[in-house]
Amino acid sequence: MTDRRSPLNVFTPLPPEKNGIADYSSILLEELRSLYDCTVLCDDCGAIAPPGVGVRDQAQAFRWIAPESRVLHQIGNNRGHLFVLEALRLFPGVVTIHDIGLFYLYELEARGIDPMLAQMMHSSPRLAAVYGRHWKRMGMKTAANYALFDMQRELLARSTGVIVHSHFAKAKLQALYGAEATRHVSVIPHFAPPAEMPERAVARQKLGLPADAFIVATSGFATRAKRFDWMMEALEQVLAEGVELIWIHAGEERPHEYDVSSQLERYPLLRERTRITGYVDEDALNAYISACDLLLNLRFPSVGESSGTLARALAAGRCCVVSDTAAYRELPREAVVHLPVLDQVRSLACAVSALHRDRELLHAFGANARRYAETELNIASVARRYRDVIEESQGRAVARPGLLPPRAKTNSVLVLDGGADLSPQRLAAALGEVTGSCSLLLKFSSMQEIIASSLGDAPLLARLLPEHVALADVRILAPEDAANSNDPSQDVLPPELAGRGGILLRLEVAGSAA
Amino acid sequence: MSEAAGVAPPGPTGVPAAQMSRVMGTWLARAIGPVALLDLSFPALNLMGAFRDGLPGLSDVSAMPAAAGAFFRRFRIAGGRHPLFGLGSAEDAAILADDRSIWSAGGRQRLAYAEAPVHPGILRQLREAESWLLLRDPGAAMLAAPELSELDALRLRLCLGEHAAEHVLLLPAREAAGVRHGLAEAARQLGLLEGDPEDRPGALELRVQPPPPGVHLLAEVPAAALIHDGAYRSEADGGYTWVWTGPARHFRMALGGLPAGAGWIKVAVIGVGKASQLDRLVATLNGVPVPHRLERWSETSAAVIVDLPDPLPGSLLLGLAVPETMQEPEGSRRLGLCVHKIEIFA
Incomplete structure (x- = not known):
């Protein structure tokens, strides 16, 4: 039988790279391969792709990409995506922007301060004059640079279509770059992964966790914006009120960003009931999510990022607590618990106590979360929406400088x-x-x-x-x-x-x- | 997916092209003696494969897809000392002036070989170097003619079965008649001459035979002679050479157009930082992962064996990718594999 699927070239990292977007791409390709003849162009030729998806050396992409080829780029804000940024310049196509701030990625790429100042000028010409002078002449580079220079102009200009995960992200791009530069931006939510999640009891047994404990979980790289400070303070308050719980952080610490372990020393009750696992693979992450009663996923400030962990927890039917800000505001009110941005410690302590006390409410949120994941965040639906964006983008001719x-x-x-x-x-x-x-x-x-x-x-x-x-x-x-x-x-x-x-x-x- | 245009040489490819090039190399060597070759057909390097020596280069990087040009810029030659010839006049001049290169060796006729139009700047350099120019594409010869108007052209034609390859040899007019006679005589001695050149003033035509079957070593490339991307400069202890890959995880070797009948490649890896670099090695051919076998000599050394596709592509890049590089115990380099040589077998 003739294979009538069109070829799709995807520039992305893949597992075993420890990178959330690598996992995202792997799961997406599982579904996209039914719609396209997919090939991944990757800087790791040993990358693990789903069956039927070939991996090729991205440096030799010119062998396979033609002017009319379908090309998809998955780009995020870390070193693993440097080759994707370069490929986007040579072979423009559709790009999924996973991080609305890419200052760090450009910083990794730039050799010396002047090329970075050039990129800042390109991204935000009016701001760059002042912040460029501060950085170059006075040695002042602060967190403000990362927030103010989102470095999206090049991606918007070079791509034939742009996918973001939230309306917040799209609105932000529109506000910064105008309607004309963003007319090819589409919103496709982060899918809920279709993984087989173990039953709660099975997961707890596998992980050696008590069957009857109330378990609160967090996951991913421990960054400052995930507000571990607020979480730890709130959980300590809850414990002081006599509510019994265990906190598990299934993820890697980044002490240079936020030192969870040393900060935990300030909370003696919580410290006795905490487990920090370090980096966990996908199976282990699923097990920890299944094992928990409550998943905390706070962000402040948020730059509009989405969370793969949150999507997994929703799919598993777990009650999740999020900050009522940025992209998280778009989640249905009945599917997750939204914490007001102001006074989050007190709000979180109240929420945890209430959900601990009222298990019916806890499970109702979980059931709604699962329903939301099975419909709006369904992987097959997301793949079809990808196909719509890719096909629509074929009508926007753009020269491919690499060819x-x-x-x-x-x-x-x-x-x-x-x-x-x-x-x-x-x-x-x-x-x-x-x-x-x-x-x-x-x-x-x-x-x-x-x-x-x-x-x-x-x-x-x-x-x-x-x-x-x-x-x-x-x-x-x-x-x-x-x-x-x-x-x-x-x-x-x-x-x-x-x-x-x-x-x-x-x-x-x-x-x-x- | 098919390969994009712009990087494949014109005319026959695979076994016919490799066999024709081998015969061309033998023919030229017999007719004109030792040659200092500049093969501008990278990555195919058909004639360089036949001579097993020479300088590799590009005929006109400004006419290539930018991504291909950028990729080829990564490759190093001469033990890692130089980039490929043809990427820039300053570097090119340094390559030609390197007194360790074959181009500077005395007693050899300089000869440049190309399969596509040659950049006018390179043509001027060749004229100044008093180099002859062999072009496989007659169209390219036409383009070169204005730059080299003082040269005469000899037409050479090689036939193998239904395949034919047209060549034009551009050389000084005063030498053209003598060289034509020498080529005809050499072709006669090789028993390959088609017709009587005295009766046919046009092209000299050779009838090439297919390569004989058999299992044997076709070529051996020591580390110091590798054309590579992703390794440091080669090192030597007397005549024994090796090269450490790194800091990138992916090491790529340009093998050019392989000898006709090439069936498999053996890469001698004489050291790694830790065993897992061999255990989790990935081999690629022209960017596509392919199966490989390890003939383990020790925990940290092995022959990496890769079977070649049939039919062979016109040019071949062999890649070896390690999962990670390791910091060398003393020094600042990040290391992958220590490669001693590659061998190509029928």
Whole structure:
């Protein structure tokens, strides 16, 4: 029988890489393979793909991708996705943005501060002037950079379709980049994985947990935004009120981000009832989720991220408590318990006590969660929605630079009017996607105009040039002499600009052609 | 999925191409003596495979898909000292000027070989180096003609069964008649000449025989001669050479167009940081994972054996990927495999 499925090339990490998006892709491919002839292009040729899905060396993707090929990129904010970002530049296609902030990913890619400043300028031109100066001149780089520079402009511009997991994420992109740049953004929620979840009693026996304890679980990398501080304080309060429970954190600690173990020392009651497992594989994670009564999944501040653990817990029919913020607000009120953003410690303590006391309420939330997972978050439905986005994107033709001969470097001179409209924003726009050496002529009609401009907003060049652009040479071409063909200073201009006057700059522009 | 256009050489591929190239190498060597070869047909390297020596390069990276060009830029030659020839004039000049290279060896006729149009900048370098140019694609010869207008062209044609490969040899006019005579004489001695060249002033034509069957060693490439991506510079103890892969996990070797009848490859891995790097090794051919066997010599050494596909592709990149690299005990390198040599068997 002829296989009529269209080929789909997917750039993504896969297990055994310890990466939530690798797990996500693996599960998604299990379903997508019924719709497409899927091939994963990965930087680990030993990656484990579902049966029937081939793995190939992503560095040799040019062998298999054609201009009309269907291409899907799965991108997240960690080192395992550097090759995906590079592939997106060479072979644009549909991209799933799992993290709405990608500052860290770009930071990993950039060699030195100037290329990073170039990317910041590209992402948020108005903010970059100030924050770039703070970083480069004063050594000030704070958490604000990670929040303010989401670095999504390049992804939006290069992709034929964009998938995000929440309406919050889409609205944020629309607010930052405008309707035109985001018209190809679609929302597909994070699916609930169709894994076989063990029964609660079986899971507890397997994990050596007491059959009758009230177990509260958390999971994943322990980061500051997951608010372990609030959780531990609230659980300590609950224990002090005489409510008995066990807390299990099924995930890896990241002491440099938030040191759970050392902070736990401050809560003696909780410390006696806590187990921190370290990194667990998918089976173990499922077992811990099945074993728990209550799953806590707080976020503050949230950048709109989704949670694979939460989706698993919903599918398992567990009662989940989340922060009432960002993408989590979109979860049905009857399917999860939403904690108000303000005073979360007290709210969480009240919620845990109430759910511990009222098991009927606890189980009602769990049943609703399971129903939500089986319908809206159903993997088959999610795969079909992926197919709709991929097929729709085929109508948006975009050149694939990786399949074209490299762009030849030109020695042409960029020209910008140097009058009253000259501004850092206009200069940044004129430089556009230029990287490396280039020449720029700021065109003036008279020396008087050059002087007025220079004095009016001194120092002119320091004010105009972005932080990632270095000035290599400056020449004043007196406009009054420009018409004189014997003027030797005119030799530096190409023939098509003969007779022009102004300030000729030779610039070194950092960046990676964002 | 089919392979994208733009990276496969024109004309016959696989066994016919490899056998024709081998015969061409033998023919040229017999007719003109020792040759300093610059093979611009990377990754196929058909003629270099026939001579088993020479400099590998690209004929015009600016005409290639950017992603292919970027990938080929990763490869190193000459024990890791240089990139491929053809990527930039400064690097190219350094490669040709390297007094350890065959290009600088005295007593050899310089010869560049290409299967696609050659960049004008490279043509100028070849003219300055007084190199002859052998082009498998007559169209490429036409494009080269304006740059090399002072050269004469000899047409050479090789036939194997229904396959035919047209070549043009560009060389100084003063030498053309003598070389044509020498080629005809060499072809006669090899017993492959088709027709009488005195009667036919056009192309010299050779009738190539298919390779004989048999199981034997076809080629052996020591570590120092590997064209690779993902390894450090080669090291040596006398004539014994080895190369450590790293810091990337994936080590790729360009094998070019393999000898006709090539059936399997053996990679001698004489050391690893820890045994699991061998246990969980992945082999790839042109980017696709393929099965392999380990002929274990010790916990940390083995021959990695990979069977080759039939028919052979026009060019072959063999990859070995380890699950992780290890910090070397003394030093700062992250290491994968220690490769001594590769052998290609029929």
